[in-house]
């Protein structure tokens with residue numbers, strides 16, 4: 001069963017000669033809520049995905065996991081209910097997929113690997129390059145998957161992976177060049193993370209000095225510049241134009257990636 005898909009934003013990638021695939025999970029611990037509301041449907045789909053009996057211990061452990069550990073204010077305006085996500089069947093499918101991953105990670109990743117390899121062949125035939133965002137609505141560390149040896153002893157070096165993250169440690173590893181070369185990260189600003197990190201703004205300015213691109217909601221950017229005008233010295237990229245964030249490398253130095261707050265249900 002497919003793990004990768006697309007949406008209206010990823011569909012804009014073709015004008016840049018890319019096919020852009022995205023993986024959507026149920027964010028935060030929302031799998032628990034969806035399972036409660038649509039128990040029969042989720043379990044039926046989950047069973048189909050894992051191809052066997054559901055282990056209730058694994059299920060209970062999976063339900064405890066927050067796939068967006070660093071979420072703050074965004075938990076209120078998460079895009080998981082925008083676009084196709086507004087339909088309950090989509091929420092159910094995403095929940096079954098999330099639980100599949102959390103309960104049977106190695107099997108899930110093996111299937112994902114095959115899907116990526118097939119996508120490489122398909123996009124090559126179309127004369128396109130492949131861009132994959134694994135954290136469409138999650139913030140998990142997939143770096144070991146991206147750097148793994150794939151079937152036929154080939155790696156994923158011809159795939160451009162990218163993500164947005166609020167995970168400071170992973171982002172620092174990225175800025176220090178310690179993540180796979182084909183993985184690009186954009187740091188995701190969250191106004192509530194001031195409370196989690198001492199000197200949050202100073203840390204962001206250090207990131208910008210090191211050439212980072214920081215995604216931020218338009219209104220948060222205005223408020224941030226009003227509070228600390230130094231942020232106004234950096235270029236602003238229109239983040240709604242497309243989702244191929246790795247192309248932001250073409251903008252020299254640090255920059256803010258401004259995003260409009262989308263309507264969610």
Ligand code: SF4
Pocket residue numbers: 027028067068070071072074075077078079080136137138139166
């Ligand atoms: S981290 Fe991303 S996916 Fe998770 S709640 Fe925030 S906006 Fe949604």
